Amino acid sequence: MELSDSPGPMRVDGAAVRPIDHILLRGDPARPALDGRSGTQTYAELEITLGRLAAWLAGFGLEKGARVASWIAKGPVAALMPLAAPRAGLVHVPVNPLLKHAQVAHILADSGASLLIGTASRLATLEPGDVPSGCHLHREDDAAGAMSGGEAWGPSDAAADDLAAILYTSGSTGRPKGVMLSHANLWLGAVAVADYLKMTEQDRTLCVLPFSFDYGQNQLLSTWVAGGCVYPLDYLTPRDVVKSVDRRDISTLAGVPPLWVQLTELDWAAEVAGKLRRLTNSGGALTRPLVAKLRALFPNADLYPMYGLTEAFRSTYLPPALVESHPDSMGSAIPHAEILVVRPDGSLTDDDEPGELVHCGPLVAQGYWQDAARTAERFKPAPAASRYGGVAVWSGDTVRRDAQGLLYFVGRDDAMIKSAGNRISPTEIEEAAVAVEGVAEAVALGVRDERLGQAVLLLLRGTVPELKAKVEARLKAELPNFMQPREIVMLSEFPRNPNGKIDRVALAREHAA
Numbered sequence: 001m002e003l004s005d006s007p008g009p010m011r012v013d014g015a016a017v018r019p020i021d022h023i024l025l026r027g028d029p030a031r032p033a034l035d036g037r038s039g040t041q042t043y044a045e046l047e048i049t050l051g052r053l054a055a056w057l058a059g060f061g062l063e064k065g066a067r068v069a070s071w072i073a074k075g076p077v078a079a080l081m082p083l084a085a086p087r088a089g090l091v092h093v094p095v096n097p098l099l100k101h102a103q104v105a106h107i108l109a110d111s112g113a114s115l116l117i118g119t120a121s122r123l124a125t126l127e128p129g130d131v132p133s134g135c136h137l138h139r140e141d142d143a144a145g146a147m148s149g150g151e152a153w154g155p156s157d158a159a160a161d162d163l164a165a166i167l168y169t170s171g172s173t174g175r176p177k178g179v180m181l182s183h184a185n186l187w188l189g190a191v192a193v194a195d196y197l198k199m200t201e202q203d204r205t206l207c208v209l210p211f212s213f214d215y216g217q218n219q220l221l222s223t224w225v226a227g228g229c230v231y232p233l234d235y236l237t238p239r240d241v242v243k244s245v246d247r248r249d250i251s252t253l254a255g256v257p258p259l260w261v262q263l264t265e266l267d268w269a270a271e272v273a274g275k276l277r278r279l280t281n282s283g284g285a286l287t288r289p290l291v292a293k294l295r296a297l298f299p300n301a302d303l304y305p306m307y308g309l310t311e312a313f314r315s316t317y318l319p320p321a322l323v324e325s326h327p328d329s330m331g332s333a334i335p336h337a338e339i340l341v342v343r344p345d346g347s348l349t350d351d352d353e354p355g356e357l358v359h360c361g362p363l364v365a366q367g368y369w370q371d372a373a374r375t376a377e378r379f380k381p382a383p384a385a386s387r388y389g390g391v392a393v394w395s396g397d398t399v400r401r402d403a404q405g406l407l408y409f410v411g412r413d414d415a416m417i418k419s420a421g422n423r424i425s426p427t428e429i430e431e432a433a434v435a436v437e438g439v440a441e442a443v444a445l446g447v448r449d450e451r452l453g454q455a456v457l458l459l460l461r462g463t464v465p466e467l468k469a470k471v472e473a474r475l476k477a478e479l480p481n482f483m484q485p486r487e488i489v490m491l492s493e494f495p496r497n498p499n500g501k502i503d504r505v506a507l508a509r510e511h512a513a
Contacts, residue, residue: 010159010160010184012160012184012188012362013188013336013361013362015188015191015336017160017183017184017187017188018183018187019086019087019155019156019157019158019162019183019187020082020083020086020158020164020183020186020187020190020221021050021054021083021084021086021087021155021156021158022155022156023083023187023190023221023224023225024043024046024047024050024083024224025043025047025155026224026225026227027043027201027224027227028043028201028227029042029043029044029047030042030043030044031043031201031227031229032229033045033046033224033229033230034046034076034079034229034230034231034232035204035229035230035231035248036075036076036231036232036233037075038075038076040229041076043227046080048152049076049080049147050080050083050084050087050152051087051151051152051153051154052146052147052148052149052150052151052152052153053077053080053081053084053143053146053147054083054084054085054087054088054152054153055088055146055150055151055152055153056143056146056147056150057084057085057088057090057115058088058089058090058153060114060115060136062090062114062115064089064090065089065090065091065163066090066091066114066115067090067091067092067093067111067112067113067114067115067166068081068085068090068091068092068093068113068114068115068116068117069092069093069094069095069107069108069111069113069115069116069117070092070093070094070095070116070117070118071095071097071099071104071116071117071118071119071122071123072097072117072118072119072122072140073097073119073234074207074210074211074232074233074234075140075144075232075234076144076147077117077140077143077144077147078094078211078232079207079211079220079230079232080147081094081117081211082094082164082165082186082211082217082220082221085164085165086156086158086162086164086165086183087153087155087156088153088156089156089158091163091164091165091166092164092165092166093107093111093113093165093166093167093168093178094165094167094211094212094217095107095168095212096168096210096212096213096480097122097210097212097234098210098480098481098482099480100125100477100478100479100480101125101126101127101130102130102432102478103175103176103428103479103480104126104130105126105129105130105131106175106176107168107176107178108130108131108132108135109132110168110175110176110177110178110369110370111166111168111178111369112132112370113132113135114134114135114136115135115136115137115138116131116135116136116137116138117138117139117140117142117143118137118138118139118140119139119140120139120140120141123137123139158183159183160182160183160184160187161182161183161184161366162182162183163180163181163182163366164181164182164183164185164186165180165181165186165217166178166179166180166181166369167179167181167212167213167214167217167310168212169310169311169423175425175427175428176425176428177368177369177371177374178368178369178370178371179214179310179311179365179367179368179369180365180366180367180368180369181214181313181365181366182365182366184362185313185362185363185364185365185366186217186221187225188336188362188363189214189218189221189222189313189314189336189363190218190221190222190224190225191222191225191335191336192314192334192335192336192337192363193218193221193222193314193334194222194223194225194226195335196304196317196319196334196335197222197252197278197280197304199222199223199226199228199252199278200226200227200228201226201227201228202228202251203223203226203228203229203251203252203277203278204228204229204230204231204248204249204250204251204252205219205220205223205228205229205230205231205250205251205252205253205254206231206233206241206244206245206248206250206252206253207219207220207230207231207232207233207254208233208235208241208253208254208255208259209254209255209256209421211232213310213421214308214310214313214314215254215282215283215308215314215421216254218313218314219254223252228252231244231248231250238259238262238263238265238266239266241253241259241263242263242266242268242272245272245275245276246269246272246275249275250275250276251275251276251277251278252276252277252278252279252280253276253278253279253280254279254280254281254282255279255280255281255421256281256282256283256284256420256421257281257283257284257285257286257287257290257420257421257453258284258419258420258421258451258452258453259420259421260279260281260286260290260294261290261450261451262451263297264290264293264294264297268297273297273298273299273300274298274299274300275300276298276300276301277300277301277302278301278302278304279294279298279301279302279303279304280304280306281303281304281305281306282305282306282307282308282314282421283418283420283421283422284418284421284453285305285328285330285409286305286327288327288328291303291323291324291327295323295324302320303320303323304317304318304319304320305317305318305323305329305330305331306318306331306334307330307331307407307409309359309393309395310365310423311359311364311365311378311379311393312337312359312363312364312365312393313363313365314334314337314363315330315333315334315337315339315357315359315395316330316331316332316333316334316337316339316407317331317332317334318330318331318332318406319331322406326406328408329402329406329407329408330399330406330407330408330409331406331407332405332406332407334363336361336362336363337359337360337361337363338359338360338361338386338387338388339357339358339359339360339407340357340358340360340382340383340385340386340392341353341354341355341356341357341358341399341400341401341407342355342356342358342383342385343355343356344356346383346384347383347384347385348383348385349400349401351401351402351403352400352401352402352403353400354398354399354400354410355398355399355400356394356395356396356397356398356399357395357397357398357399357407358382358383358386358392358393358394358395359392359393359395360382360383360386360387360388360389360390360392360393361388362388364379364390364391364392364393365379365393367379367391378393378394378396379391379392379393379394380392380394397409397410397411398410398411416446417444417445417446417454417456418446418453418454419446419449419452419453419454419455419456419482420452420453420482421453422482422483424444424446424456424482424483426443426444426445426446427444428479428483429442429444429456429458429475429479429483429485430442430443430444430458432474432475432478432479433458433460433471433474433475435474436467436470436471436474438462438464438467438470439460439461439462439467439471440461440462441460441461441494441502442458442459442460442461442471443458443459443494443502443504443507444456444457444458444459444485445457445458445459445504445507445508445511445512446512447486447511447512449486455485455486455487456483456484456485456486457485457486457487457489457511457512458471458475458485458487458488458489459488459489459491459494459507459511460488460489460490460491461490461491461492461493461494462490465490467490468488468490471488472488489511494507495507
């Protein structure tokens with residue numbers, strides 16, 4: 001394939017930015033870019049494969065900016081969809097493979113997807129009415145076949161602020177909302193992470209996290225922008241991670257606290273543990289005991305605790321040199337991010353004074369897809385002290401900044417449940433529960449769990465004992481495993497606040513303490 005001449009780089013925040021589908025062009029053509037069960041592809045080979053997938057997508061004749069969803073396991077198609085859809089002038093909507101038909105139906109309808117690419121087994125679970133009219137279904141096998149031959153499209157000429165992806169994330173109320181990410185958001189996020197992680201073309205990244213998460217997708221992009229090789233893994237047990245680290249000579253592993261807990265409980269041969277050079281954590285804070293275990297078990301690996309928001313990708317990281325002396329810190333701003341701690345009036349807090357974390361700069365997303373009301377709640381004008389100005393993400397998280405500029409998490413203002421790195425909407429669980437006849441009201445709370453960070457406690461108002469079993473069956477049929485309650489408790493009454501609403505604070509104080 002002859003690649004067309006690509007346009008010169010755009011400049012954003014003083015940095016060179018190209019369309020995200022150009023990212024493979026940065027690597028050495030002869031070096032491996034993707035490894036896995038389907039074999040190894042070099043950067044040159046993978047660029048051709050990408051072009052073929054983009055040409056296949058373009059062949060459906062969709063209008064520019066149409067949304068294309070993918071509901072597939074990790075593999076070559078899943079790895080290339082974030083690049084192929086934008087190259088074809090389309091917007092990628094990755095769907096978490098763990099979601100079930102009702103949640104997929106919401107994402108398809110909300111995004112207005114024109115196309116859903118899924119594994120045959122997943123597509124078979126969709127029920128009548130789940131797929132909006134005008135959305136066509138295609139098997140992952142068809143996409144994989146298209147990548148093996150035929151026409152290949154060259155690099156796109158997309159603008160920096162063109163929409164490239166919509167990632168769906170749960171909120172504290174309501175159904176998942178789509179965060180709109182531009183080419184610049186994705187490119188600068190990849191460059192920033194590769195920079196502070198000090199990644200090189202020698203790195204091999206084991207991709208354990210789902211590509212539907214911004215953290216999981218960045219496993220790919222940051223490795224590729226550095227010229228390294230990715231190995232996607234749909235693991236069944238933590239032991240599969242150990243085997244892959246050994247067999248694939250993995251240097252970099254991204255995870256969430258529950259995964260690290262499981263990995264530290266296994267017996268690692270010293271020579272295998274010694275292959276890891278870099279561990280990155282997000283999706284929840286690491287505890288001091290867990291930090292100590294990781295440092296002892298992986299002596300050759302630098303540990304990078306990080307904090308992020310899908311609405312702004314990543315906000316802070318703690319350099320490995322400070323992990324031992326400041327294990328509770330979130331660190332400070334990543335490249336291309338400005339992190340401010342402000343009072344309710346928008347003024348900056350003093351050292352060690354709690355305030356709201358506000359993320360400013362070019363990593364800020366474009367808002368929520370077709371949801372002006374919720375966009376206005378989270379995406380607001382930057383504080384006056386911001387050097388960027390424009391729109392900022394007001395996180396709702398309370399933090400404090402010490403005299404050295406390091407940040408510390410104080411509390412989460414919303415009701416989100418964060419379990420095993422997943423952001424869970426209580427409302428989504430509650431809606432599924434009250435759909436069971438006889439359930440008057442339901443409240444889902446997050447309770448402390450040593451392995452998961454938080455587990456789900458579901459409180460039901462009802463008097464029929466059989467309701468508990470019916471709700472359990474309903475939730476198992478409608479919700480993924482990570483959203484299943486650890487415990488369901490029946491109550492005869494819920495406390496109320498002066499406005500007549502359920503007093504969630506009182507319930508949490510009594511049942512989730």
